[in-house]
Amino acid sequence: MSHSKIIVALDYADQSQAFELIDQLDNKLCRLKVGKEMFTRLGPAFVEKIQLKGFDVFLDLKYHDIPTTVAKACAAAADLNVWMLNVQSQWRAKNDGGNSRSARCTPP
Numbered sequence: 001m002s003h004s005k006i007i008v009a010l011d012y013a014d015q016s017q018a019f020e021l022i023d024q025l026d027n028k029l030c031r032l033k034v035g036k037e038m039f040t041r042l043g044p045a046f047v048e049k050i051q052l053k054g055f056d057v058f059l060d061l062k063y064h065d066i067p068t069t070v071a072k073a074c075a076a077a078a079d080l081n082v083w084m085l086n087v088q089s090q091w092r093a094k095n096d097g098g099n100s101r102s103a104r105c106t107p108p
Helices: 015-022 036-052 067-079
Strands: 007-009 031-035 057-063 084-087
Touching (some): 031 036, 036 057, 057 067
Parallel strands (some): 007 031, 031 057, 057 084
């Protein structure tokens, strides 16, 4: 596992373009981000190929759905041994003088 704060985005149309860049990178100096387009095109096998080269993978899919679905998607990502993933959430607090239930809650 790298401790680098550098994350390189793999925003390419195909796997060969991505690996042209990956082959020039040092897995001790950076981590790689796989976004929605590449993951949709290439799937979990692409993530596994990157990991075989020793890179940590940030799976940038911005999971956003009902809680059960998001939890299951996160579990599936964890099964891929990704280093990081992200979840998109919306938080709305009604400002009514602190009387509403949501105004007393702290966002996660």
